Amino acid sequence: MKLQVKLAIYNALSKGIIFAAFGILLPILTEQVVYDHIDKRLVARTDRIMKIISRGGINEIILEQDCSFESYNIFKEEFVSITPLRNDMPPPETQISNEQVLVENEKLNHRVVKQAFVYDNQQYMLRIGEGLGTIEQLNKAVVQFSLTLMILFIVVSIFIDIGFARLMLRPFNRIVKQKLRLPKNPSMYVFQPVKTSTHEFRYLDDSINELMRKTRDAFLIEKEFIANVAHELLTPISILQNRFENMLVEHELSEQAEDKVMESLKTLKRLSKIIKALLMISKIENDQFLKQDSADLDTLIEDVCDELEDLIQEKQIVLVKSMEPVAPVTPVNRSLLFNMIFNLVNNAIRYNNIGGNIFIRGERVPDGYRLQIQDSGIGMDGSQINNIFDRFKRFNPSDDQGYGLGLPIVKTISDFHGFSISMDSKPMKGATVTILIPKSSFQ
Amino acid sequence: MNVLLVEDERALSHEVESFLASQGFNVDVAFNGKSASEKIYINNYDFILLDIGLPDYNGFDLLKEAREGGCDAAFIILTARSETDDKIHGLELGADDYLAKPFSLPELNARMQAIMRRKHGLTSNTVDIGGFVMDLNSRTVRYSANEVTLTKKEFDLLHYLALNRNRVLTRMQLTEHIWGDTMEDDYDSNFIDVHIKNLRKKLSAHGNIDWLETVRGIGYRLNL
Missing domain, CATH: 1.10.10.10 (Winged helix-like DNA-binding domain superfamily/Winged helix DNA-binding domain)
Structure with missing residues (x-):
């Protein structure tokens, strides 16, 4: 997930949590505050009434007849009532609570304070109530208003956060896009610094540039080294080879000497093949080959088979090719791909039996395209398969074919193009090489 | 057929020269770019076999210079350098062929004959x-x-x-x-x-x- 998206989600979530908490607490808190206010007022009124009673007696308030008193104001929002209690009951404690009071056939929510008092040896209950209707309405309005304002605030602030994060992360994104999605060859790297005022990004950019500068230098040194090694080793080989070639023709050599010259030529050839193969692997790994072609697999395989036609006929091998049609592979280096397939088909012929089979199959699979080259030849055992693609383990003097660098080259070419390659084989049961070409190579 | 062999490695130059002579070519040898440049200016060659890695000269410059000076000899580039784009570069500059060292002498002969046929029409088809x-x-x-x-x-x-x-x-x-x-x-x-x-x-x-x-x-x- 992108950093920017993560930040936006984090912002939205944290604000959402604050909002939810606020939304739950706000009604409770406002109610509390409102009740506090009413309760104080009610207590004050109770005190006033108690003062009136202690000063002027209860009779000022209570009508004689029924010894009780009840009074509502005109909107039924407030009331005061005094009722006599039975004297044999213990006096109830003073309490404040919400009550539904029936006023002229209307049930209304009131906040009511109840206080017992004794006057003239008679227990009375004083109840003072205040209607909650208006206040509840007001309360609701305040909560609604605050919540709406809050939502609005959160939405606006999320947008501002996203915008700001994007602005702030722009240099970072640029570093990722320009510096980290590297061209394969460091010599193509752009060292221009990314514009930023953020210290960390500046530091990151500088560090990457520094790293790339070192990599590029190492790359160039290796490239030059490869070129020099090639020159220094191949020139003497060249001298010897041409000298031996001239000796074979120009001089009247004894048969024995001729044989020795031929052997020397073979040794030289082997030497130069090894050097060339190693140089080729190094050069591929050092990205000195361009990938600018697109190649149709079927045509490529057809070309390879044409080239090897005589050998196939000579061994009376039946070659069956079935390729599911597929778009050209791109971008590739066509001559390297040709080399890879040539090596594989050549091996399939070389290690095959007279009258054997070679199957070349290409099929579309979910991951891309699978190319298989299967032979009915001598095959090999598991321990050989493990080392078959490893250029360093192929130099095994006890192995007749130990000098062949064909498969390590195949592997290097395959890696260079982002293909994956594997071999499956059993002794005397033939071998199957499978190359998986990823979907991304067909765009 | 006059051939100029430009090769700083004397032992190699000697072998190639003796082979070409046995094939009936008149061979002239230059061991560095400066003398090659002078020889090209003075003489008329049918072939110039050019080693790219000369001590005093970039072989490509020599080729370019010769072409600009109106030299119409067939150039074959000989090189042990393993630069992939050397071949393309050389052919772009007007070289007729390219041989990587070590090459075999009969191969050089075959390439020269192919050029003669293609370029000069000197051998029949x-x-x-x-x-x-x-x-x-x-x-x-x-x-x-x-x-x-x-x-x-x-x-x-x-x-x-x-x-x-x-x-x-x-x-x-x-x-x-x-x-x-x-x-x-x-x-x-x-x-x-x-x-x-x-x-x-x-x-x-x-x-x-x-x-x-x-x-x-x-x-x-x-x-x-």
Whole structure:
């Protein structure tokens, strides 16, 4: 997930949590505050009434007849009532609570304070109530208003956060896009610094540039080294080879000497093949080959088979090719791909039996395209398969074919193009090489 | 045919020179870029064999300079450098061919003959080998009125032997010529022997092929 998206989600979530908490607490808190206010007022009124009673007696308030008193104001929002209690009951404690009071056939929510008092040896209950209707309405309005304002605030602030994060992360994104999605060859790297005022990004950019500068230098040194090694080793080989070639023709050599010259030529050839193969692997790994072609697999395989036609006929091998049609592979280096397939088909012929089979199959699979080259030849055992693609383990003097660098080259070419390659084989049961070409190579 | 060989490695230069002389070329040798430049200016050459890695000169500059000075010799670039784009660069600058060291001398000869045919029209497009006529354009072989059907490799093999007639070619040289560098090191393999066997079978059905000699322990030679 992108950093920017993560930040936006984090912002939205944290604000959402604050909002939810606020939304739950706000009604409770406002109610509390409102009740506090009413309760104080009610207590004050109770005190006033108690003062009136202690000063002027209860009779000022209570009508004689029924010894009780009840009074509502005109909107039924407030009331005061005094009722006599039975004297044999213990006096109830003073309490404040919400009550539904029936006023002229209307049930209304009131906040009511109840206080017992004794006057003239008679227990009375004083109840003072205040209607909650208006206040509840007001309360609701305040909560609604605050919540709406809050939502609005959160939405606006999320947008501002996203915008700001994007602005702030722009240099970072640029570093990722320009510096980290590297061209394969460091010599193509752009060292221009990314514009930023953020210290960390500046530091990151500088560090990457520094790293790339070192990599590029190492790359160039290796490239030059490869070129020099090639020159220094191949020139003497060249001298010897041409000298031996001239000796074979120009001089009247004894048969024995001729044989020795031929052997020397073979040794030289082997030497130069090894050097060339190693140089080729190094050069591929050092990205000195361009990938600018697109190649149709079927045509490529057809070309390879044409080239090897005589050998196939000579061994009376039946070659069956079935390729599911597929778009050209791109971008590739066509001559390297040709080399890879040539090596594989050549091996399939070389290690095959007279009258054997070679199957070349290409099929579309979910991951891309699978190319298989299967032979009915001598095959090999598991321990050989493990080392078959490893250029360093192929130099095994006890192995007749130990000098062949064909498969390590195949592997290097395959890696260079982002293909994956594997071999499956059993002794005397033939071998199957499978190359998986990823979907991304067909765009 | 006048050839200028520009090669700073004297031992190599000596071998190539002696080979070219045996092929009937007049060979002039330059060991550095400066003297090569002077020789090109003064003399008329049909071929210039140019080593790119000279001590005092960039071979490409020499090529460019010669072309700009109106030199119309055929250039063959010889190099042991492994730069991939050297070949493309050289051909872009007007080189006629490119040979990577180590190359075999018969291969150099074949390349020079191909250039002569292509560029100067100095050799004909047919090759007569003991009554067999190779047509290099249509890539066919005829014996009087009969066409001999050869595979591509068999044709190349016969042509290569004909280009280097009267000279023994080793199995390695033949392998390298028809397979290039792609073939794995398979020196004891009998690929070439098999090709020659098939070639003999096809040709001898039409006429006498005593001219195709097997040279014990070495390879084959076309004697004409």
